[in-house]
Amino acid sequence: MKKPRNTRRISVISKRSWVASAILLLAVCLCCCSPSGKSEGGSSIGTKATEVDRLKNSWVGLYAQRNEKIARLLSDGEGWVNFREMALPAAITAFSSGTSIPERIGKARACLQLAETFAVLDGFYLKTEAEYLGSPAVKGIPGAAGRLGFIRLRQGDTDAAGKIFSAAPPRGQEAVWSLGRAGVEVISGKSSGGAALEKAVKEAPADKTSLALTASYSWGRPAGIKDKSQYSSAVSSLAGGDFGAAAGALERAGYGSAEEAGPDLFLYDLLRITYAKYALASLKTVGGQEAAWLSGRALWLLKDYEASVSALAGVTGEQSGTLHPALLFGVIIDGQEMLEVSTALRGASLIRAGKTAEGTAVLKELLDGDPGAFTLAYLAELQVGMGIKGPLGNPEQAVNDSITAIRMDRIKMLEVENGEIASAILGARQAEICRKASSVVRAGGKSREALDLLDSAHQKRKGYKPDFINPPAFLLDLASAYAQTGQYAPSTEILFELSNQYPAVRLGYESLKRLYASRTGGEAPPR
Structure with missing residues (x-):
């Protein structure tokens, strides 16, 4: 042979x-992996x-x-x-x-x-950001409520998002509120959602284009708008079926402010979509x-x-x-x-x-x-x-x-x-x-x-x-x-280690550090 x-x-x-490794793994497994496997019926x-x-x-x-x-x-x-x-x-x-x-x-x-x-990282990131936005560190910041509203939309909590966006928008946040209200209608399955989103996207100012195009794509209603951001490049590549280019653009995308709604809230969702579609394309034949x-x-x-x-x-x-x-x-x-x-x-x-x-x-x-x-x-x-x-x-x-x-x-x-x-x-x-x-x-x-x-x-x-x-x-x-x-040191260490192989993880790492600092008076988690 x-x-x-x-x-x-x-x-x-x-x-x-x-x-x-077998000896080490089995030692861990036998000592502390699980409680008894005995079922309620005795088997x-x-x-x-x-x-x-x-x-x-x-x-x-x-x-x-x-x-x-x-x-x-x-x-x-x-x-x-x-x-x-x-x-x-x-x-x-x-x-x-x-x-x-x-x-x-x-x-x-x-x-x-x-x-x-x-x-997995998407859920972790959104939860971390929501906890940070509930801290005294962001109290009184005009854009914080809109960011939290978009997080609730991402988490599927249209009631909480609707409550936020039903209030009058802070000055300078009108476009965010318009997109947020449209998002509530789209995710809730209302027939008026499509028209509301189209109007909000059309009226979005230049500095909210990335938010509008990423939100629209994530919600299954891609908008025909562009800007010079990596997010725009990624969405265009996704539409053209170039998933490798889309992934590369998303890895290079900027994160923006942590205190107002931005396209970073959709980064991990877009990466999920990109790689799942990339897998399907690989299996086509x-x-x-x-x-x-x-x-x-x-x-x-x-x-x-x-x-x-x-x-x-x-x-x-x-x-x-x-x-x-x-x-x-x-x-x-x-x-x-x-x-x-x-x-x-x-x-x-x-x-x-x-x-x-x-x-x-x-x-x-x-x-x-x-x-x-x-x-x-x-x-x-x-x-x-x-x-x-x-x-x-x-x-x-x-x-x-x-x-x-x-x-x-x-x-x-x-x-x-x-x-x-x-x-x-x-x-x-x-x-x-x-x-x-x-x-x-x-x-x-x-x-x-x-x-x-x-x-x-x-x-x-x-x-x-x-x-x-x-x-x-x-x-x-x-x-x-x-x-x-409440153990932030090992949690941030894991994200830091993963960010060395997967650069987009850095966003989650910075988010967790920010949350820790908000709870310790500005202290960074030990590493």
């Missing part, structure tokens, strides 16, 4: 370092007799065994090596140099990672269930739920030839689990699209089919995020049981050949389950427990540098959890 070229790249993280999710075999035959087991096909993926260019280290812009550049199906899938996955990262799964996720991030349902219907669960590129360095182990998770997302998309009965039936059928532990955690997060009552009776118990199951999986894998490597790799799966568990308990007001879950799955030996085990979205959730419990 011909040896693949430069297979040593699969060992950039050597077997010895994998062993060390618990355990590692099935076939689970180890399934893991051995998945990309996880094959990677640990130095499988030739996976070795070839890593040795054929820098794309997958960069993806493993979550050097995502570099991965996109590397994958863009080729046209093979694995390269297109890799590019789409890197884009999806960035789309999810900026979706890729067929099969892998493209269906990735496209469905991209469309979910774009909030195009009807299209997401259609795409996800193409996932079959088969072990196809291009499955490895779709799963490598990810949290799903095989085609069967891809089918389960895509079914959960399809059900959620149906509910989001207004087909509640149909979507609920899909989720119930999935649960009745005895899905795996990872799928249960995925389902629990979706259920809590959408605010629906079923199909899980106790989402918190479901995620606790899932954590117990991944702990057992990692221990069991140590018993097989090269199992220490596979067990360490499963740290990515544990981190994602703990992330979903954190989301579930945080929704119940348990901020400290949410932080503990994330912290337990954090690779402390890596600091806050992202990789596929602790990707940037995970680290952002960790930063948010630290901030929510």
Whole structure:
């Protein structure tokens, strides 16, 4: 058998370092990852007799065994090596140099990672800014109320935004109020919204053009206006389908004032849209269930739920030839689990699209089919995020049981050949389950427990540098959890570290520093 070229790249993280990481990760996992996984009825999710075999035959087991096909993926260019280290812009550049199906899938996955990262950062940033605008530091500043009104619009709270914009505008803020009132109508679904927005955009002065064009695009009603800003360049590139140029422009965009409404409030939303569309474009000529799964996720991030349902219907669960590129360095182990998770997302998309009965039936059928532990955690997060009552009776118990199951999986894998490597790799799966568990308990007001879950799955030996085990979205959730419990030093440190790889994160970093300073009389958070 011909040896693949430069297979040593699969060992950039050597077997010895994998062993060390396995020991460290398992020590953390066993000591502090989760409460008992025992269910209310006395049963618990355990590692099935076939689970180890399934893991051995998945990309996880094959990677640990130095499988030739996976070795070839890593040795054929820098794309997958960069993806493993979550050097995502570099991965996109590397994958863009080729046209093979694995390269297109890799590019789409890197884009999806960035789309999810900026979706998470968007929520964190808006929350931080809202808290800052409630501080005494901005009391009496004319533009602060308008900025808060736009934040409420971004958060979907049209009642709070409407209350702000129904009052008379401060002097010099008339254009902001006009755009804000139009935004309330558009987001509320009023038939008059389109005309109101068109009028507000038309009347916006030159210094509010960037705000008008970014708001209009984010609200799904692009305005035909331009200025000389990077935001304008990005929106034009998006309209022309040049997603790489759009991303570059947004990375270079200025931030403006923190005390009045500006286009920075839409920066992370535009980056989410850009990278999700970039992923879809990368999959345009890729067929099969892998493209269906990735496209469905991209469309979910774009909030195009009807299209997401259609795409996800193409996932079959088969072990196809291009499955490895779709799963490598990810949290799903095989085609069967891809089918389960895509079914959960399809059900959620149906509910989001207004087909509640149909979507609920899909989720119930999935649960009745005895899905795996990872799928249960995925389902629990979706259920809590959408605010629906079923199909899980106790989402918190479901995620606790899932954590117990991944702990057992990692221990069991140590018993097989090269199992220490596979067990360490499963740290990515544990981190994602703990992330979903954190989301579930945080929704119940348990901020400290949410932080503990994330912290337990954090690779402390890596600091806050992202990789596929602790990707940037995970680290952002960790930063948010630290901030929510008043621990600003580690939160700002995470954002600072991430800004070294992803320049747009700097906006969130400066925002968090500003909030900390407003609460400490101007003191900067320690680093």
